[in-house]
Amino acid sequence: MRIPLVYNVRSVLQRPVSTAMTALGIGIVVAVFIAMLALAHGFGAALVQTGSPDNVLVLRRGADAELSSGISRETARIIAASPHVALGPDGRPLASPEVFVAINIHRLGDTASMANVVARGVSEAAFTVRRNIRIAAGRRFTSGRSEIIVGQKLVGRVGHTAVGDTMRFAGRDWVVVGHFTAGGSSFESEIWGENEQFMPVFRGAVFQSVSFRLREPAVFEEAKRALEGDQRITVDAHRETEFYASQSELLTRILEFLAFVITSIMAVGAVFGAVNTMYAAVGARTPEIAVLLTLGFKPRSVLTSFLAESAVIALAGGVIGCLLALPINGIVTSTTNWNSFTEVAFAFRVTPGLLLSGLVFAVVMGVLGGFFPARRAAKLPVVQALR
């Protein structure tokens, strides 16, 4: 027969301070666990969302980043003429040959420190190829003018980003005419201008990449084979989602590894806390347990009951941990995408899945911490205990 859970809940409430301390200890571990994974996921998501699955990014063969690539005008023309490229309503190919550089911009509020920011020169087609681009303020740049638009996450982080301001880089003045969003992706940390304007001032007559929309997503492999097999050009074709996701891999792995190591060590401490608490609970309730056993409850029921008690304390801790971690959702921070050598701003992402794994983690800690004390309770010699 099972011992009702209410027995455990009442027992727990008998020693509120001790229970609260144990639960809070577990809660802090869970909060750190969730926060670190939210950081890793936020960074990963920012880069994964940068690509879209039906877009192809073409780079020079062997280049592992847009920064180290180079695509000549001729090559760009051949790529755009490929039959795998989707056509826009005006019948022109949805392909954007792009200039990609990392430039030094003064951070706002700290004149000594510079941020490496992506300046991307795009064609008119880029706004159709990249579906998630929305103008949040102002307007798009005009072709043929020294105008730029600034990603929303850069606004307020570096100087001269307000609409109407003038930014100076590469020896020229650029008027900020708009702000844009891109669904939280790393594009929001970039400065966009017209490719034909950026090309002469940065690296001369060469693009870094060509992005194009596939006629249909399923033909990617075919398009890749066709482009990479074309004798006239030496390029690699990447599915955009995979390309950007792979850039987040290293840092995400480092963060996940750190989260794992740090929280495991913390968890051991928290489990020890739970062990202490549960042993004390068993010790203080020795006569009670003996009575339960005398009444005919099976040792197994006693074991389950104490395990449940430990799990309940831990679960409460898990809930506290989730509540502590929730407010960091959406906080924007930044780090460097070492592939492009530039700063990426991204938001912490606390997802429901993450909260759930935090709760599961808490319960696991509770059960681990409760096991030995519960076993001791179950094996209590009745006669001695009652004496």
Place this chain on the structure above:
Amino acid sequence: MKYLPLVLANLGRHKRRTVLTIVSVALALFLFASLRSVVTTLDASSRFGGADRMIVQNATGIVFPLPMSYAARLQATPGVTAVSWANWFGGRYGDGKRFFANFAVDPASYLAMYPEFVIPEDQKQAFLRERSAALVGRRLLEVFGWRVGQDVTLQGTIFPGPWTFTIRAVYTPSDKVISDDVLMFHYDYLDERLDRRMSPGWYVLRIADPALAPQVARRIDDEFRNSSSATKTGTEQAFQAGFVTMWGNVRFLMNSIGMAVVFAILLVTANAMMMSARERTSEVAVLKTIGFTDRTLFLLVMVEAGCIACAGALLGLGGAKLLYGTGDFNFVGFLPGFDVTPGTLGIGAGLALALTVASGVVPAMRAARLPVVQALRKVE
């Protein structure tokens, strides 16, 4: 001192609890020391840099090169005593999973610029003589199991194609903040194999007087302001610090996790102390009856808490120091010279003291203020 056996007996009463609590404290302080060492190591690497070395880079951004012709003009700048240059190569070895930095340097001037690279003289000469020679850090040599004289091939990501170098020299940094995870080769080798003109990625200068660094920087930047490539000149320290800030707010992240760890363990320790104290209520009453003063009882509990915190601190901080002190933890070259500083040990010891006070004070006060009669009444 005469009460020491009593304290030890109390600690030994619940051996399991005492051990678990000590281990919890040890783990917490170990973690704290590790996290803080990340911050101090990053700080140390951003402080690195000879005070008399400056870096000149393209003002537009680090990825833009500077013309080769600047070398002579920089050399002629008053206050500058030596000039060298280098270029980021960005080659990948094998599957590229094990990243390491590799760059093309002007060999003679670069090695003269960085006496911190300690190289056996015969190897140094061999490296300088041969155009396709490579100089590698000791750790890199060990990681890949290379030997001197071996050919290694990197795949260029910026400069396409396979590039083969012969390892002719191995360096050991004299300052452990310098990475021993780098491959360097001749700038000319890169230049002659390219079909276009190469230009240096950055220049390194030695200046006569470190105190005049700001003036030299201004003079150089003014001179090139209106030429094809404007420059940004700064001390090597500022250059290094710039890289460190690129990681983002590591300091805040590490510090907040460290705080959380310490707080979580405070709860565990305080809880253990309170449980012990509660179980001993009647004992304390007996001790009071036979003449122990309130003050002595207060101190007894505090000393007990102190013993736990001290043992934990010794284990945790000592463990961290021993583990990282071997110097082999450099996190794949990201954190060369990773070690626990005396400052970190000091703060850790301070935390142990704070832990003692915070976990012991409530139970100790309770023991001191215990009304004897009431407490004794509970004795069965």
